[in-house]
Structures are given as structure tokens and as C-alpha cells.
Amino acid sequence: MMRKSEKKKTMAEEKSTEIEMTTDSIDAALIFHVVYDVLAFLLYMHQQIPSMLQDMTFQFDSLQTERKEEIVLTQNAHDASFRRKNLGRKRDIKLEIKRLEKLMNTISGLRTAFQYLLCAVPNVENIVFVFGASPRRPHHVYEICFSNGSKNFLASEVMTRTRMIEVVSRKVIRALISKGVGTVSYSGPSKLFLLVKAPTSFNMPLHFLPKREFQHTKKIVPYRLKLISRNSHKDISASCPVYKAATGFQQQQNVSSDLVWFQCRHVIKGLALGNPTPEE
Template identity: 40%
Template sequence: MESSTTSGGGGGGSQPPRGVGLPLVEVQAAAASLRRSEVFYVVKELLGFVLYMHHQIPAVLQNLENEFASLKEEMTEMALPPGEMKPSDQRKYNTRKREVRRRIKKQEKLMNGLSSVFSALQKALDEVPSIEGVLLILGGSLVRPLFVYDITISHGRFDAGSANERGASKLAQSVSRKAIRALISSGAGSLSYTGPTKLFVLVRCPCTLNLPLDFLPKRDFRYSKKVVPLQMCIKCNIAGIQIDNQQTTSIVDASRCTSESTISEVIWFQCKHTIRGLPCKASLEE
């Protein structure tokens, strides 16, 4: 069973201090660690949640992906020369073709951004033996964000397996559901920006790792202290024993590290791809 709780806590190191009223969000997973594909699934679901709750995408991520794939498939079919049609049917066909083309054009930049980020994240996870956390930043720039979501993984060491594995395990689905519910309970998305903005993705790893070119090192990365991050810790069981509060505090502190890292070895890597949201009132039915 996975469970989620909230508790007090403080940030440090490369992050500004946490403010009063934003408790640490904890999600517990009944596993010694999360596989690469499970980390990818959870991060993807949380990224989609952040975009949707802050009105940067017009539908939940899964529906958006399905709808866009259907539009692309329909356009491919329409590329074939139609058979003999009545004039009225030809007009309907042409009208529908223009509508499909318009909707694809409207969503294409967003969907390409999502695809690029997800592909880059999968490649990065496949290249590293461990990961300590992921940072989701909404705003016009990294240093002056509107909203910050700091997701820490308490035991992010990987065994064999790829982030690109098909399907999602029950563990990944359960952890992502618990994480999203915990964020909602903590008020995530209750305040939002009224227009489209960018989403930046960073991962926290030892600096000795050679990540793909999609990720660039950001040493001593900081953002405005005026922004209070919403911090989440996904806690895994190690040898069947829950990590205690003292360990959790040291993990959430971005200036510290796991038992296999030191403060000088752990840095942020920024994905060079960003996701730019659609206007907040956009919808697929428009």
C-alpha cells in the first residue's frame, strides 16, 4: 500500500527556504526503489497534472494525447484521394479537412514540446544509475518562476530496465494517483497564471554523470526567493523499513545528497526543451 502525508520541513542549499503554510508532501511506496519506467511514469503524470491545473493545457494529458493522435490519423486518411462524392458531401469533406488541419496546427507546437521533453527524460533516465529528484518550474524564466514543484525520490537507484518500457506497473499507477491527490490536498493549482507560460524540467543527479545533450548542467542553480516551492518526497522502503524523518529531511534538502553522493557532486541538469502552454481558455472543442 502506498500512502501520502504532509509534514513540516525546510528547504536548503540550492533552494530558497520554504514558507509557512506549505507542508512537505510525502508519498510512501511499498517498494525498495522505483524502476526507471516507474519514475518516468510518475513524473509524466505529475507534469501533466501541473500543466492542467495551471490551465496550460486544455484537457488532461492522456485525453490530449489521444485526441491529437486521432486528429493526426484522420488527417493521414484524408490525404488519400477521395472517391466520387456528391457536391454536398464534398463540401462537408473539405470543411472537416480544414477543421482537422486547424486543430492540428493549433496543438502541434504544444504536443511537439511535450514529446521532446518526455523523450529527453527517458533518455536521461536510461543513462544514469541514480536520480535524486525532478524540478518542474512554471514561468517565463528559470530564475523568476511563477510556480515551483520540487519532487524528491528517497531511493532513486536503478537496476536493470529501461524508462521506455511499455505499460505502467500497478506501483507506478498507485504512486502517481497518491501523489496527485496529495498535491490537490495541499492546494496545488488553486492559484494560477491567467495566460500561457513555459514549463521547465530539471533533474538532480551527481555531476560526474554524462547525461545526453538534451540536459545541460546548472551549477549553483537558484531561483527567486520570493517563490515558495511545493515540495514532494516519494519515499521508498529500504530493506522493508520506512526511511525515518531524519533521513527524509536530509533527502529533501537539495544541498545534501544520498549516501553515495556529496554536496559537491550533486547538481541540477536542465532539459533544453521547454513546454509552452496554450491560452488558458483553449479547448479541443473550439
């Protein structure tokens, strides 16, 4: 019979995937776009948003534009029936914007905060997404590890999305799908937390708060992805330790004590969906 410790080790191995890339180094632009793509994918697969984030962003922008147009049309309308129709449409648009506004603003805030972080700490190596009531009581945990070797990029270059980034992002999404992400049933709106490991000198209190003693419940084994550049050594345990379920995300002795976890203050809360279909 398999021992309990051996069973935990097997579970951790099953939920760990290593992705080797053709690029020589992992820069801030790649980290930024991969993390944002994973964020969007996880929100959709866990049914926290009704459609893909890209479609929702387009819909939200369109609603805001339409609201401005309807205001002008209503003000200039002389026909009473046309005016009533415009007022009704304006109310519908206002309600839909109100339903989406907080979510979209929070996602935008998280995106901006992460971009600021990469400008200050371009060689980020450990990133964690936590679904649940709090980081200590998660339902699902996803960890992305980037091998050391990131280059310092200017803020204007962080947003650049290249063909290589597209390829890497698709590999990461396919890896998550192969691990069964999104196969659980919808359990209602949840919170999504972003945590990043950065130097203790990092100081951005409007966007990130230090969580030095961060660890989650022992019952959760995180889904772990390791992204390794072509010239990096495959054993990256020093920069991306394999955390065991028994110890959560506590730092191991071979990790620099100068690095601690920081939690993004922009916490995303999913939308309450009517009658979502089971995730496939």
C-alpha cells in the first residue's frame, strides 16, 4: 500500500508541468502577457465570467460608447415615442454597465499593478493565482514559475506582444487544459487573488502588500507550471522550489530570505451567473 507521504508526492508530480521555450531568456514582456492570458483563461474556465475576457472587454467598451450616443440621441429627440424608446435602451445599457463595471475595473487595476511591478522587478520568478474566500482557504491554486535570466525592460516595452509570446502562451494554456483545469462544477462567484514573490525592498503599497508568512491549507496541491528558457538549466529548484502540500508555500532553506510573497490589492470577484452549464 502506498504511504501517505508518497501519495502526496505523486499528486504533486501529476500537477506539475515543465515547459521549455525556444527563447534564450524570459523577459518582462513574456511574463506580463503569459500571466494576463492565464488570468483570463482561469476566470473563464472556472465560470467567473460569462464569456472570454477579450470579448467582455470589447462588449464593455462598446456599451460605454453606446451610452454616450444614446444620451445625445435622447437630448436631440423631438418625437415622444422615439424619446421613450431611447430612454428605455439607456436604462438597459446603464444596468449592464453597472453589472460589469466593478469586475472590469478590478481586472484593469490588477493588470496595471502587475505592469508596474515588472517595471520595478523585471526578473519575477514565482507567481500564484488563488481561487477561494482567502489565500489561506483556497479552492484552487495555480503556480507559475519562470526560470532565472529575465532582462530589464523599459516600461514602454513591457506591453509589446510578439509572435514568440503568442506561442508560449498557447503552450501554457494547453498545459492547463491537459491537467483538467475547469472540470469542476460551478460553485458560484469566487475571489481570485494574485501573489508574487519579490525582494523585501519592493515597495508599492497602493498595489501590493507583503505576505511574509503566506501559506495555504495543506489539503490543496497546486497546479504548477515551470517555464524554462533554452539556455537555462533544467533543474531550477533554487529559483522555483517544489512546494509540498504539507508545507504550503513556505519558503525552503535554499531560497533567498530576501524574497517574500506580495499580494495584489486588486482582488477579482467573479460574476453571479444565472444557470451556467457544467464546465467541460
